[in-house]
Amino acid sequence: MIQFIHVYKAYSPGYYVLMDLNLHIRKGEFVFLIGPSGVGKTTFLKLIYREELPTKGEILVSGFNVRVLPNHRLPLLRRKIGIVFQDFKLLPYLSVFDNIALVLQILGYPYTYIKQRVCELSEQLDLKEKLKTKVSNLSTGEKQRVAIARALAHQPPLLLADEPTSNLDAKRSIQTIDLFKELNKLGSTVIVATHNRDLANFVPSARMLEIGKGKIKAKIS
Amino acid sequence: MLSFWWKKVWQNIIHTLWSQIACFLPTTLALSTFGLFILIGINFNLYLKHWQRKIPIIAFFQNEPLTEKARTTLITKSEIAQIDYISSQDAFQRLKTWLKGKELLLEGLDKNPLLPSLEIYLKPAFYKLDFINHLVQELKGLPGVAEVVYPSYLFFLVTTGWRFLKLVFLLIGVFLSLATVFIIANLIRLHLQKRREEIKIMRLLGASEGFIQVPFYIEGLWQGVICTGASILLLKGFFTWINEQTKTLQIPFTIEFFDLYQILLFIGFGLLLGLIGSFLGLKK
Numbered sequence: 001m002i003q004f005i006h007v008y009k010a011y012s013p014g015y016y017v018l019m020d021l022n023l024h025i026r027k028g029e030f031v032f033l034i035g036p037s038g039v040g041k042t043t044f045l046k047l048i049y050r051e052e053l054p055t056k057g058e059i060l061v062s063g064f065n066v067r068v069l070p071n072h073r074l075p076l077l078r079r080k081i082g083i084v085f086q087d088f089k090l091l092p093y094l095s096v097f098d099n100i101a102l103v104l105q106i107l108g109y110p111y112t113y114i115k116q117r118v119c120e121l122s123e124q125l126d127l128k129e130k131l132k133t134k135v136s137n138l139s140t141g142e143k144q145r146v147a148i149a150r151a152l153a154h155q156p157p158l159l160l161a162d163e164p165t166s167n168l169d170a171k172r173s174i175q176t177i178d179l180f181k182e183l184n185k186l187g188s189t190v191i192v193a194t195h196n197r198d199l200a201n202f203v204p205s206a207r208m209l210e211i212g213k214g215k216i217k218a219k220i221s
Numbered sequence: 222m223l224s225f226w227w228k229k230v231w232q233n234i235i236h237t238l239w240s241q242i243a244c245f246l247p248t249t250l251a252l253s254t255f256g257l258f259i260l261i262g263i264n265f266n267l268y269l270k271h272w273q274r275k276i277p278i279i280a281f282f283q284n285e286p287l288t289e290k291a292r293t294t295l296i297t298k299s300e301i302a303q304i305d306y307i308s309s310q311d312a313f314q315r316l317k318t319w320l321k322g323k324e325l326l327l328e329g330l331d332k333n334p335l336l337p338s339l340e341i342y343l344k345p346a347f348y349k350l351d352f353i354n355h356l357v358q359e360l361k362g363l364p365g366v367a368e369v370v371y372p373s374y375l376f377f378l379v380t381t382g383w384r385f386l387k388l389v390f391l392l393i394g395v396f397l398s399l400a401t402v403f404i405i406a407n408l409i410r411l412h413l414q415k416r417r418e419e420i421k422i423m424r425l426l427g428a429s430e431g432f433i434q435v436p437f438y439i440e441g442l443w444q445g446v447i448c449t450g451a452s453i454l455l456l457k458g459f460f461t462w463i464n465e466q467t468k469t470l471q472i473p474f475t476i477e478f479f480d481l482y483q484i485l486l487f488i489g490f491g492l493l494l495g496l497i498g499s500f501l502g503l504k505k
Contacts, residue, residue, distance in 0.1 A: 051425065072430070078424075078427035079427035089425065093232065093236060102426060103427070107427070
């Protein structure tokens, strides 16, 4: 599913965020990427959905060689990925419904399905009362739940979640991880980047990758 | 999908209302000016044709009547719409009517000096200088024809002048169309700039360039239609006012406005300008 082959990433010459990273994540795996802030977790995810290009090395995702993927084929890769961004990346002047529906509209789903799927997710994430509310009027926690709903909407084969529970209370964090587990059961690969080690306890079968000083240093479990 | 795009366009319009208005005003003005020139052209062309139809080619005869053969030659010409025979007496009667109140001028004439004539009116499509000159020469060759009169020089001046005017109008039209395209393209660029964060998010979610661009194209088309529609209304108001003024001042002509077909064509042209504007705005 995902393969990192001697991957280096530097934002300025000589200052590597990731160094000689070799990694293989299989289809259907649930992976926790653990490490403190600023060690390169977000960069690692950005390399997968090609918001960033590696300085050196090759990255293969779902059969796409990310480094050489031409721009016009990039949407094909990204449509296979659901992303929970750390900064949510929601459209503030659209309603909750429209934000969740956006990804389904991009994929060309019919309106009846979109409506049904958005309602389903809004119920699971406790957003039903807020569907018509503009995102700009939501609390940070609610925004995070909208971002999660949007990432899950099209049941992507690959889910990347960057600190998905950072603004949620314990109960909602568990709910969120449960939703990720459900998606994982359907065969999707899930990668959750977090600084919160305790989160991994809720998914005993998950692989934990610890990231620090530019390397994925330790493989726990 | 379509409802999503319409929603997006509507949201764009609401969120960029001031820049929409800022674009609407100069675009409408440019299209109105363009429409005005088209209408001047249409009316000028109508009056030119009207004037042409009223001026016959006149062939004067020595007192002999036109031979049967010559008459048949003229009547069978498909380019000729109408031939009127004016006898010497009819011509003299006309002269008297024209000189009404100045009959003294005709005193001392012991006989009618006027020659009989044929007044030949052509079908509208054949009012072309080459054809007229050819017909004049042919008429001059007919037996008994003393003189053939047609204001060829005036005709030449008017038609050449009209051709020149058409060229000027075309250049103005091209200039105003380019101005419209430029304004719409800049509006689209401005909106692209304003929404670059949103576009970035849509790209991250897997949206294709086509999906992102469609609302901008719709927006350009919308600007084109709205501005053309507004300029038609503006021109209609202006022409109605002009026609009322000509009635009040008892000027014996009315100014024609676009017919339905021309209105649709003009709106279609506005759509095309909007589309080109969007295309250029999105090109980078």
